[in-house]
Amino acid sequence: MSGGEIVESFVVPVHPHTVLAPQQNEGWAKLRAAYDEAADIITNSGADLLIIYSTTWPSIIGHQIISDPNPEWVMVDHDFHDLGSINYSFNIDAEFAAMWNTENHSRGLQSRCVNYRGFPIDVGSVVALTLLNPDNKIPAVIVSSNVYADRSETTVLAKSCRDLVKKTGRKAVAITAMSLSNRMFTEHIEAKDDRIHSLKDDEWNRKILEFLKEGRLEDVGQLSRTIQQQIRVQKVVNFKPMWWLSAMNENRNDLTGEVLAYEAIHGAGCAVVHLNPTPSGAGDKEYDEDEVEVFSGERGVLDNIVSIEAEKTPTASDSGPELWDPTNAEGSVNTDAAPKPVGAYPHARRVGDLLYLSGVGPRQPGTNAIPGGPIHDGEGKSLDYDIKAQTHAVIDNISRILEEAGSSIDNVLDVTSFLIDMDRDFKGYNEVWAETLGKVGPTRTTLAIRALPTPIAVEMKVIAKV
Amino acid sequence: MAKGEIVAGCLAPHPPHLVYAENPSQNEPVAEGGWEQLRWGYERLRESLKDVDYDAIVVLSPHWQTYIGTHFLGLENFQSLSVDPIFPNLFRYHYDMNVDVELAKQIHDKAQDAGLAVKMMTNPDFRVDYGTITTGHMFRPEWDKPLVVISSNRSRAYYSVEVMQEMMMELGRVTREAIFESGKKVVVLASNSLSHRHFTTESKIPEDMSKEHITSHAMHLWDMRMIDYMKSGQCQRLIDEMPEFTEQAIAETDGGAFTWLLSTLEVPDYPAILHGYGTIIGTGNAIVEWPVYQHKGE
Numbered sequence: 001m002s003g004g005e006i007v008e009s010f011v012v013p014v015h016p017h018t019v020l021a022p023q024q025n026e027g028w029a030k031l032r033a034a035y036d037e038a039a040d041i042i043t044n045s046g047a048d049l050l051i052i053y054s055t056t057w058p059s060i061i062g063h064q065i066i067s068d069p070n071p072e073w074v075m076v077d078h079d080f081h082d083l084g085s086i087n088y089s090f091n092i093d094a095e096f097a098a099m100w101n102t103e104n105h106s107r108g109l110q111s112r113c114v115n116y117r118g119f120p121i122d123v124g125s126v127v128a129l130t131l132l133n134p135d136n137k138i139p140a141v142i143v144s145s146n147v148y149a150d151r152s153e154t155t156v157l158a159k160s161c162r163d164l165v166k167k168t169g170r171k172a173v174a175i176t177a178m179s180l181s182n183r184m185f186t187e188h189i190e191a192k193d194d195r196i197h198s199l200k201d202d203e204w205n206r207k208i209l210e211f212l213k214e215g216r217l218e219d220v221g222q223l224s225r226t227i228q229q230q231i232r233v234q235k236v237v238n239f240k241p242m243w244w245l246s247a248m249n250e251n252r253n254d255l256t257g258e259v260l261a262y263e264a265i266h267g268a269g270c271a272v273v274h275l276n277p278t279p280s281g282a283g284d285k286e287y288d289e290d291e292v293e294v295f296s297g298e299r300g301v302l303d304n305i306v307s308i309e310a311e312k313t314p315t316a317s318d319s320g321p322e323l324w325d326p327t328n329a330e331g332s333v334n335t336d337a338a339p340k341p342v343g344a345y346p347h348a349r350r351v352g353d354l355l356y357l358s359g360v361g362p363r364q365p366g367t368n369a370i371p372g373g374p375i376h377d378g379e380g381k382s383l384d385y386d387i388k389a390q391t392h393a394v395i396d397n398i399s400r401i402l403e404e405a406g407s408s409i410d411n412v413l414d415v416t417s418f419l420i421d422m423d424r425d426f427k428g429y430n431e432v433w434a435e436t437l438g439k440v441g442p443t444r445t446t447l448a449i450r451a452l453p454t455p456i457a458v459e460m461k462v463i464a465k466v
Numbered sequence: 467m468a469k470g471e472i473v474a475g476c477l478a479p480h481p482p483h484l485v486y487a488e489n490p491s492q493n494e495p496v497a498e499g500g501w502e503q504l505r506w507g508y509e510r511l512r513e514s515l516k517d518v519d520y521d522a523i524v525v526l527s528p529h530w531q532t533y534i535g536t537h538f539l540g541l542e543n544f545q546s547l548s549v550d551p552i553f554p555n556l557f558r559y560h561y562d563m564n565v566d567v568e569l570a571k572q573i574h575d576k577a578q579d580a581g582l583a584v585k586m587m588t589n590p591d592f593r594v595d596y597g598t599i600t601t602g603h604m605f606r607p608e609w610d611k612p613l614v615v616i617s618s619n620r621s622r623a624y625y626s627v628e629v630m631q632e633m634m635m636e637l638g639r640v641t642r643e644a645i646f647e648s649g650k651k652v653v654v655l656a657s658n659s660l661s662h663r664h665f666t667t668e669s670k671i672p673e674d675m676s677k678e679h680i681t682s683h684a685m686h687l688w689d690m691r692m693i694d695y696m697k698s699g700q701c702q703r704l705i706d707e708m709p710e711f712t713e714q715a716i717a718e719t720d721g722g723a724f725t726w727l728l729s730t731l732e733v734p735d736y737p738a739i740l741h742g743y744g745t746i747i748g749t750g751n752a753i754v755e756w757p758v759y760q761h762k763g764e
């Protein structure tokens with residue numbers, strides 16, 4: 001399977017005028033035409049997934065992801081209800097949504113899937129999907145904007161999505177439904193009198209668009225807080241969509257940008273911007289903050305004691321054995337995308353058409369973190385852990401090693417699983433198995449053992465064909 | 467026509483958790499209980515008003531957020547399914563409510579005359595916000611009195627708490643005058659929490675009361691201070707300290723409902739009845755009644 005990628009990105013406006021009343025104002029009509037042009041670009045890109053980060057869907061308990069395969073209802077805007085109603089019936093990639101949710105958990109994010117009849121999909125998502133995907137040809141996912149999230153959390157949310165796009169080989173379009181300056185007129189105005197609320201807002205909007213036109217997405221991301229202070233009514237805590245979009249594009253500053261339209265809707269700065277990953281030659285960027293991979297901020301308010309413990313929880317490298325570089329005898333397969341060995345052995349070895357994998361645990365490549373938490377701390381004190389998260393992580397690691405060897409999880413033939421606590425963990429392990437390898441159908445043996453070399457609860461030994 | 471009157475005013479918060487925990491037939495999700503102190507508070511409020519006669523309920527909810535002035539529901543009936551966008555796991559409620567359009571229009575017109583930006587909402591597809599529905603259900607689950615539903619003008623976000631207060635004081639004044647002129651007996655409800663810093667995680671069983679507490683001591687102190695003013699009839703101090711409270715306790719008073727309520731009641735100087743206080747995912751919630759009917763002519 002070839003790696004997936006973000007094939008196009010867009011910034012699009014949220015208000016319903018482009019759907020319900022484009023003829024009433026020349027600017028609204030231009031935005032609508034730009035929306036239609038964006039829809040054509042998406043069709044021509046061969047994209048098979050649309051990912052929307054919507055600023056008009058605030059959430060409190062982490063991020064929420066729509067996972068109803070076919071949400072249908074009628075949307076009426078809270079302010080612009082007199083423009084009419086928008087009927088919607090969308091095609092959602094529920095499977096991708098569920099995987100993204102799991103991926104978020106493994107990166108320390110709070111997140112949940114939303115699949116309830118009648119869930120009110122927000123105006124920004126409804127407008128964007130209605131116009132960008134008119135006949136629902138391309139499945140979509142929609143994620144909320146958490147009111148408390150800052151840069152690290154928003155960035156990690158994008159990274160877990162981007163990883164999944166790669167892993168699942170999707171050709172995805174990343175879309176932020178948002179305004180630039182968001183100050184609207186606070187009184188009714190005639191459609192013909194619409195304009196950007198103030199000269200100051202207009203100047204800032206143009207500056208942002210100048211950056212985007214040069215493909216300098218990460219620069220706009222780094223200016224997010226300034227933009228929030230300058231031209232944003234403080235509806236939410238931060239101006240986040242540019243953090244998300246930039247991280248979706250690997251924080252690049254050399255994309256190819258194009259402003260398809262910039263106009264006012266009831267005073268707010270509204271633009272349709274197209275960003276393509278083709279390098280534009282622009283480039284240098286200033287990093288002002290850490291490159292975050294895993295969210296470790298305040299997410300445990302509910303149970304402070306546990307969260308403080310979790311923060312102090314040592315990784316396998318603190319409490320476990322030393323890590324080794326994998327060995328490299330003939331036929332060895334090794335990858336940076338799997339955790340480092342704890343001894344002198346390779347990740348896998350190929351003999352003829354068969355691949356023999358060394359025992360694989362849930363440790364994360366690079367960080368060595370254990371999704372679902374380690375089973376004990378550095379002093380050997382037992383900790384609560386999530387066997388399902390660990391099992392998922394094991395299977396993800398197996399999958400990465402097999403992909404490195406030019407094979408895939410679908411080619412697994414035989415598995416020997418080791419659990420350190422059969423009574424506690426068999427059920428959860430077995431559930432994850434059923435959803436994943438169980439569908440592939442390898443033979444399996446599950447053993448209970450006293451311990452594994454790192455503080456993990458599950459390990460698998462795999463034989464696969466190439 | 468006899469002069470209309472406000473028989474009572476209440477602070478009646480709307481966390482959907484209360485409806486969820488009570489398991490009414492209209493709500494899809496089912497709980498095994500929880501947040502009883504607040505639900506008992508609502509019971510006491512209903513009991514307290516059970517012999518008080520009134521024609522309509524006027525409610526201002528922070529979850530119908532409008533940036534272009536203040537809006538009023540303008541059709542006789544709304545029915546649909548309300549799914550909470552924040553807690554869809556807890557609140558999917560089938561509502562059927564009647565609106566006192568006549569009274570809504572009277573308040574609307576007076577507000578317009580006073581120079582406030584206003585609009586009637588007459589789109590039949592409009593979904594009533596879950597704040598209004600939760601407060602409506604907890605206050606009067608029979609749904610047998612028509613409501614006037616007023617949106618929350620987000621002037622706090624656009625300007626400041628001070629500007630918001632000025633606008634809501636004015637909206638409260640015209641609400642009162644319109645009620646008096648209508649000849650109707652009315653209860654007015656502000657649907658908001660006090661301190662409003664949420665947890666950002668939810669326990670496995672949302673109604674697990676061993677996990678419920680105020681998010682921080684500072685929030686607790688602020689809530690107690692405001693409740694003290696209510697109990698001791700010092701509503702002017704509530705108004706005076708509202709900007710500081712709203713900012714420091716991230717209070718849901720930012721939606722203007724509480725200021726509007728106090729203005730509608732002419733900033734009472736008699737003690738309110740505290741029916742209950744409790745936290746919901748860390749936010750502070752008080753159920754408070756100003757028994758205007760007991761203070762007639764004072």
Ligand SMILES: [Fe+2]
Binds near residue numbers: 529
């Ligand atoms: Fe609320």
